[in-house]
Amino acid sequence: MSNHRSALILQVVGYQNSGKTSFVSELTTRLSAMGLRVGVIKHHGHGGSFDLPMTDSHRHSLAGAVLSSVIGEDGTLIEWQAVDTFELLLNWYEAHVDIVLIEGYKRKDYPKVVLVRDGHEQPIDVTNVIARGDSVADKDGLMRSVERWMEDEMVSSE
DSSP: OOTTOSSEEEEEEOSTTSSHHHHHHHHHHHHHHTTOOEEEEEOOTTOSOOOOOOOHHHHHHHTTOSEEEEEETTEEEEEEOOSSOHHHHHHHHHTTOSEEEEEOOTTSOSOEEEEEBTTBOOOSSOOSEEEEEETTTTHHHHHHHHHHHHHHHHHHTO
8 A cells, every 4th residue: 555545545537427336336346245344435527416315414404514414223424515525535534444446536646447438538647547448348357457456555565
């Protein structure tokens, strides 16, 4: 793990409909099955408000609460009305998970899997690419690339 971080950080980037969410979901399932605690941060890069259900906690946010949460037997949901929270949220994730998967944020400089459809629409100006391919046709190879990257990162952190 480079950069003195406490968790591995991997980005999955690509244009809209390149399969990012499906790939991140499957990767999360695989990593969780290996006993790893996985956190996911998704970039909402299309503008506009979030499509949230009208729950009591969301009503509190609409009323002006900067932070609003609901805690139940099966989990906690936090709604945070702030901008520029990426680094704060990433630091919080790192204290609680083994690996953080970031869906989107092409301009961040963490190791990346770049997803394309049929070899088209490859994001330009991305850095730190560990694998590139089609999320469907190349899925197994992409998963193997992630596993090799994780092994290398764990060895280099020792």
